Amino acid sequence: MNCEILQLSADPVPSLKGWADFLGGVPFPLLSDFWPHGAVGKAYGIFNDERGMDKRAAYVIDAKGIVRYAKVYPQGTIPTSEELLAELKKL
Amino acid sequence: MEVQAGTAAPDFSLGAHNSDQKVSLSSFKGRPVVVAFMPFAFTGG
Numbered sequence: 774m775n776c777e778i779l780q781l782s783a784d785p786v787p788s789l790k791g792w793a794d795f796l797g798g799v800p801f802p803l804l805s806d807f808w809p810h811g812a813v814g815k816a817y818g819i820f821n822d823e824r825g826m827d828k829r830a831a832y833v834i835d836a837k838g839i840v841r842y843a844k845v846y847p848q849g850t851i852p853t854s855e856e857l858l859a860e861l862k863k864l
Numbered sequence: 865m866e867v868q869a870g871t872a873a874p875d876f877s878l879g880a881h882n883s884d885q886k887v888s889l890s891s892f893k894g895r896p897v898v899v900a901f902m903p904f905a906f907t908g909g
Contacts, residue, residue, distance in 0.1 A: 779887065779889070780900050782902045789880075792881075793881045802881065803880065804876075806878060812876075813874070816867075817901070819867075819901055821903075826904055827901040829900075829902055830901045831898065832867065832899040834873045836893065839872055840870065843866070857898055861898070
């Protein structure tokens with residue numbers, strides 16, 4: 774499917790590199806929301822101030838930059854790719 | 865306030881694990897983008 778995937782977390786870049794290596798390579802960019810710490814997570818309203826990290830959340834953004842799907846996941850839940858794929862197919 | 869469907873996605877420009885260049889959301893205009901946030905690396909995906 775013709776879309777880009779961007780994964781953000783409040784880790785510094787070296788941690789993301791180490792994690793990607795640990796996983797055997799990640800084909801999409803892992804982006805560092807480390808400094809100013811969690812600034813992008815705060816802009817999206819999903820930064821966890823208490824724990825100092827981004828919550829787990831997923832957004833489908835259309836070609837014009839408009840959010841078409843937004844979901845914040847409870848702690849400990851892993852999003853499934855099926856629901857995101859279903860949203861992408863609607864675009 | 866949480867970003868809701870139907871609103872403009874806040875732009876960002878961040879360092880990436882696989883590039884020396886910063887990656888910005890706005891550079892992908894014209895294509896759909898999935899933006900996913902996660903807690904820290906090494907913590908279960």
